[in-house]
Amino acid sequence: MDYSIKNKNIILSEPDLDLDETLDCGQAFRWKKISSDYECTYTGRFLNDSLTVSQTSRGCFILHDVTEEEFLGKWVDYFDLGTDYTELKRQFSEDETLSKACNFAGGIRLLRQNSWECLISFIISQNNNIPRIKGIIDRLCEHYDDRFPEAEELAAETPDSLTYLRSGFRAKYLCDAASRTAQGLTDLNAIAAMPIDEARSALKAIKGVGPKVAECVLLFGMHRTEAFPVDVWIKRVLAEYYPNGFPAFAAQNAGIAQQYLFHYIRSISGRTE
């Protein structure tokens, strides 16, 4: 990972990352595109940390107004810059379908997000669409001065007091997740370190967390790259291209492969959003 520092900005000349694909692929919901000229720019938040990033037409990745200390201590981890995605995609390319998927959306990197923020975000995501998911999370954070609320803060709410979110039937699930976490009945840090099946069960003890949401929390919020969220689109991929099962050589990074496959199958089905 080569980087340079210019005018308080950190610049990566060969990031192996596509900003649009990474920040607008449905893994994180708090990044907003504020410019798409020759420099594509997003501003966003991760718990209480905010950042503006951009990518030039030549691919340079720029983190605006961050110190080297913040970069190395926080954002290298968030953008998973310590992982060699080029090598990962080279391995994936042994498989024909995965190879095509990597060529289509190979600029996606798996963000290392916060588990609590992910849990709440993906509970909201169920039977919902991305613009509306973003809207609900916007209203939630706006309510706390643009911070993401702590479990203890959210645990003080009730489905009735959360009507401002307009999250529908999901409000009661948010309350259960918050109160369980605040009480310590759900310990996300402990779950992150559990064997995967045990972690799945622990997450599904929360009302409103089923197989899909549990898998998303494991993958996006705990960086368990073997987690493999299956929705209607991935079901189609499995049925059409992997009738005999997903290739074992990719099992340890199945979740990252899933990201490429998800966007690939949607693209060839005529879906782009």
Added chain:
DNA sequence: CGCCAGGACGCCC
């Protein structure tokens, strides 16, 4: 108006 959105629950058998 009906249909769908990166699902999960409750109830049925």
Added chain:
DNA sequence: GGGCGTCATGGC
């Protein structure tokens, strides 16, 4: 243990 109606909300 699989099948099915239901659950809010908003965009099309």
